[in-house]
Amino acid sequence: MxxxxxxxxxxxxxxxxxxxxxxxxxxxxxGLPRHTDLELHVFRAAEYAGVWRDGVWYPRWAPNFYYGYGYPIFNxxxxxxxxxxxxxxxxxxxxxxxxxxxxxxxxxxxxxxxxxxxxxxxxxxxxxxxxxxxxxxxxxxxxxxxxxxxxxxxxxxxxxxxxxxxxxxxxxxxxxxxxxxxxxxxxxxxxxxxxxxxxxxxxxxxxxxxxxxxxxxxxxxxxxxxxxxxxxxxxxxxxxxxxxxxxxxxxxxxxxxxxxxxxxxxxxxxxxxxxxxxxxxxxxxxxxxxxxxxxxxxxxxxxxxxxxxxxxxxxxxxxxxxxxxxxxxxxxxxxxxxxxxxxxxxxxxxxxxxxxxxxxxxxxxxxxxxxxxxxxxxxxxxxxxxxxxxxxxxxxxxxxxxxxxxxxxxxDAEFGDTSPRGAIEFELSGVARGTTSTDDFLPVPVGRVPPPNEALLASYASSLIDKLDRSSLPVGSTAQVEAHTAVYDRFRVEATAAFTARVLTFLFPGWRASIDGQEVPIGPEDQSGLMLISVPAGSHVIEIALQLTTPQLIGTLISLGAAVISFMLxxxxxxxxxxxxxxxxxxxxxxxxxxxxxxxxxxxxxxxxxRCETCFRYTSPPGQVLGAQYHQNAHVGGHVDLLGYDLPVNEVAAGGALPMTLYWRATAPVPENYQVFVHVGVPGVAPVGQSDKLNPGDFPATRWPQDKYVWDDHRVTIKADAPPGEYRLIVGLYTLDDGRRAPVLDETGHVTGDAVVLDMPVYVK
Known part of the structure; x- marks a missing residue:
């Protein structure tokens, strides 16, 4: 023993x-945490597994991302x-x-x-x-x-x-x-x-x-x-x-x-x-x-x-x-x-x-x-x-x-739907398209991402996803989906006249199209980057398949050869x-x-x-930030409150940067995703320092819960030629599309301005 x-x-x-x-x-x-990059990885893994199930042993294309138009993230x-x-x-x-x-x-x-x-x-x-x-x-x-x-x-x-x-x-x-x-x-x-x-x-x-x-x-x-x-x-x-x-x-x-x-x-x-x-x-x-x-x-x-x-x-x-x-x-x-x-x-x-x-x-x-x-x-x-x-x-x-x-x-115990349609719903929520925040890996022909196609989205409820845009068919023509996988589509078309078929997939090297078994060229639609194929009148079978490009084929052969050598060793x-x-x-x-x-x-x-809820962690009551360095309340847009801020230092040299943190809370459902600005300056005068972020706290405002606050870190860059003196921090929210600022309201609901001037001064040396 x-x-x-x-x-x-x-x-x-x-x-x-x-x-x-x-x-x-x-x-x-x-479940698993959401509101972090982990949810992006969960959707990617689910997409990868789906491509695997379609028989692709090394996926390169994610067919359901970008509202179902697909893109080559796995390449x-x-x-x-x-x-x-x-x-x-x-x-x-x-x-x-x-x-x-x-x-x-x-x-x-x-x-x-x-x-x-x-x-x-x-x-x-x-x-x-x-x-x-x-x-x-x-x-x-x-x-x-x-x-x-x-x-x-x-x-x-x-x-x-x-x-x-x-x-x-x-x-x-x-x-x-x-x-x-x-x-x-x-x-x-x-x-x-x-x-x-x-x-x-x-x-x-x-x-x-x-x-x-x-x-x-x-x-x-x-x-x-x-x-x-x-x-x-x-x-x-x-x-x-x-x-x-x-x-x-x-x-x-x-x-x-x-x-x-x-x-x-x-x-x-x-x-x-x-x-x-x-x-x-x-x-x-x-x-x-x-x-x-x-x-x-x-x-x-x-x-x-x-x-x-x-x-x-x-x-x-x-x-x-x-x-x-x-x-x-x-x-x-x-x-x-x-x-x-x-x-x-x-x-x-x-x-x-x-x-x-x-x-x-x-x-x-x-x-x-x-x-x-x-x-x-x-x-x-x-x-x-x-x-x-x-x-x-x-x-x-x-x-x-x-x-x-x-x-x-x-x-939350329930992560949510990770199916292809669930991934699209995640994109439609405005958090991220294609599981990236900056449209990385989007094919170059896509100048502007087209809006979701309702017919394509509806086809996700059927047995076969339909990537052929019916609006591109001539009057009196018909089309039927015969097959669909992650890297292959086949349509049977009865066309009353020659037309240009619009396929709801982004064009990327490796995609090939054929009509009745004969390869035909594919072109990208201007701005959208979707596939365009010229189809003659009559009855035809259109096939679209993603094949290995020359670099992909060479890389695959090298890796397979190295794998054989490794196995022998x-x-x-x-x-x-x-x-x-x-x-x-x-x-x-x-x-x-x-x-x-x-x-x-x-x-x-x-x-x-x-079991001790106050051991090594604590919980601020709704509407408060117990750990904030400075408390200052302001009502913004009728559905967001500023609760306070941290300002570790209030002196900065010209050309330097000022770290700070803002604390926000949604008081009602936020109707649109706001952007946030922090200016260093004097109200009504051009700022001498600035920080802008796409999402306050890197968290889309439409997803803010009402029982928790959002912390929003900034590094406010000061202009190199900023005159020395005393300034104020001026903060607010705005919408990116039109630059419109959210109004600041007093306790009675009257508009007092479009920015909040923080109490603590800052000094540029």
Whole structure:
């Protein structure tokens, strides 16, 4: 019995409990959050699964988005998240929402166990548990990414990141290296670029300081094979980049200049959340224990710089410091100088890789006297009472400081309809078209998105969706839909005269049309970008099919060839050696202490803390913002109230930027989506500073509930030639189409103006 007990790695079970604790909202609540990017990913996954069911093994076209006109988002966006969700949806009883939950749970598990095994290789099991906790309980990984941003694709890529480092940790080529890197590339476009850059620096570091430069040949083969495996994605992306709109950088919301995070915020603990908000206000931070452990991690790395483990420690310590620096405004000159840096969009995206670097630094910090030197390993006595208690206290501190992030906002139990018609209804609500906010990946011929076609929408209730616009038929002509799939339509037409058929699908490279089996040209309709086909009089069969373009075919063949090579390498690979790995150290005393400590904390959390509605979170009453720095009420448009604002600083230099937050609340259903402006100036005079946003709080006003408030962050840019002096902040709402401002009303309902002048002055120096 004792031998069986010793054979169980209780450290792994402790990590499992930490992962379960982090993912508990997904395990205990029905549905998934809406009003974040997660709802976009759910609709994409449902669309991807539908194309799969039509027999397309690698979907490139989303046929039901953009009111049913379709567009090629999957030709450009990394597909692994949606493929994995679609695979989970094949399980009986698992719907699209549950399948996406499965993806998020997979990401949690991958991150936790990946960090554990990576840290265990260098620092031992006890340190590996701490490293796993540091990553999984980091605010960005446990809270911001899965629940507040809801970027399922990036979250999955983050979960895979430690496995890529684990694979490239080996000094020689291993088939796990290209597979791990390929999975990250298939998961998220932007994080793949960051991961590839970090891995290249890591293998260079190891080649120079640990393994020798001979390893680089194997690394080059691994990276090359990973690129070949993913050619099916990136080759068409670059070759057909000009066929779609893709405005992912530049002025506005996606300008990286607007998304730096101050060092003070990064080092701050996570605040308690206000559940009185539609989406509780949170901060981009590292976690206090996470960054504090960076200091001893650096000391340990320097002290052991002559050992492989010490040099690995130093890499992650340096990487963490560099990543943290790149998130802060002080690094702006680097972002400005590096070509392509603007594609990252949000510097705080680096919090994900930084969390892994901090996890490894933490593992080094608590590793005692673990050393790995030339294949020989020895370890210190981690079973001493002082060391054991110190590690348990540290684990407890990690768990305690993470509590504010373990309570994401509540969401509705019913997610809603994710069918093709449900996706169109989501678009009709005005939130987003095509599951993007800026019409990314829309074919270039589409100058202006045509309005929904009522006949097309009505056909979604029938057995076959009808993409032929009947208004384009000559008088007395008839048409019948004979077949429809995601990438194919067939119509039988009886035409009384020659005509130009209007097919309700956006034209994109790869679409082919034939009449009675003979290929005919397709043209785009001016502005709408819909297909136009010249049809002669008489009885005809019109067929439209999406075929592979030359770049898509070449990319597919390269990836298939690389997959065959990878399979052959897998079945013929020699048994891997683990001689350089630190022993797992299955000491029952210490591993049992870790396991029981985490289990006890989880039980207390579920039984006590979860039932306390004011522990680590609070709820502002309707019409109030308890956490607002300044309270000021104003009635706007007859259905929106301004409740207050935050103004951390009220002095700014000319050419600088002033951060602030507005708090809004709907007092009645909002009839239209407002835009918001913040001006710095004097009423009636041209402003010297300004900030405009498409949606206040990045949340369409027509969807605002009446029992919660919306927080609306701004970075007000001051003109470089602004005269010094005292100014006021002037805020208001307007409609984008006509620029009309919503009136400001007094308590009796009389109009007093079209903007609210805030009480606190600001000073331009």
């Amino acid at each position: 004792f031998n069986r007990f010793r054979s169980v790695d209780l450290h792994l079970l402790a990590v499992l409990l930490i992962v379960v604790m982090a993912a508990l909202p997904l395990l205990t609540r029905p 450009y966006y990394a597909p692994f998240t949606y493929a994995l969700s679609s695979a989970y949806a094949l399980i009986p009883g698992v719907d699209g929402v549950a399948a996406m939950k499965g993806v998020l749970l997979t990401a949690f598990a991958l991150g936790g166990f990946g960090a554990y095994f990576l840290a265990r290789r260098h620092f031992g099991s006890q340190a590996a548990v701490i490293a796993a906790a540091v990553l999984v309980l980091s605010p960005y990984f446990v809270f911001i990414e899965p629940f507040m941003r809801g970027d399922a694709a990036e979250f999955l890529a983050l979960g895979l990141l430690p496995w890529a480092f684990l694979a490239f940790d080996r000094p020689r080529f291993s088939i796990g290296q290209p597979i791990a890197l390929a999975l990250i590339i298939f998961s998220h476009n932007l994080l793949a670029l960051m991961a590839l850059g970090l891995l290249i620096v890591y293998v260079i570091w190891r080649g120079v300081l640990i393994d020798g430069k001979r390893r680089w040949r194997g690394d080059a083969v691994s990276i090359g094979l990973a690129l070949a495996l993913t050619a099916i994605l990136w080759l068409p992306f670059f070759a057909e980049r000009g066929a779609v709109r893709l405005e992912v950088a530049g002025p506005g919301h996606f300008d990286y200049h607007n998304h730096f995070v101050s060092l003070a915020m990064l080092l701050s603990p996570s605040p308690a959340l206000d559940f009185g908000a539609t989406a509780p206000k949170y901060i981009y931070n590292l976690g206090p224990i996470q960054w504090l452990l960076l200091i001893p991690g650096g000391i340990v790395g320097v002290a052991r710089r002559k050992t492989p483990a010490g040099r690995v420690s130093l890499f992650f310590v340096v990487a963490a410091q560099l990543l943290i620096f790149l998130i802060t405004p002080a690094s702006e000159f680097i972002w400005d100088a590096v070509p392509g840096a603007a594609l990252v969009q949000f510097p705080w995206r680096l919090l994900g890789p930084a969390a892994l670097a901090l996890a490894m630094a933490a593992g080094a910090a608590v590793s005692g006297k673990w050393l790995v030197d030339g294949g020989r390993s020895r370890r210190a006595d981690h079973s001493s009472p002082f060391t054991r208690y110190l590690l348990l206290v540290l684990l407890f501190a990690l768990l305690m400081t993470s509590l504010p992030t373990l309570y994401p906002p509540l969401w 897998i079945v013929t690979r020699p048994r891997a050696s683990a001689q350089n790995e630190v022993p797992a150290s299955l000491q029952p005393s210490m591993s049992l202490s870790f396991f029981l400590s985490v289990l006890l904390f989880l039980v207390i959390k579920i039984a006590v803390i979860d």
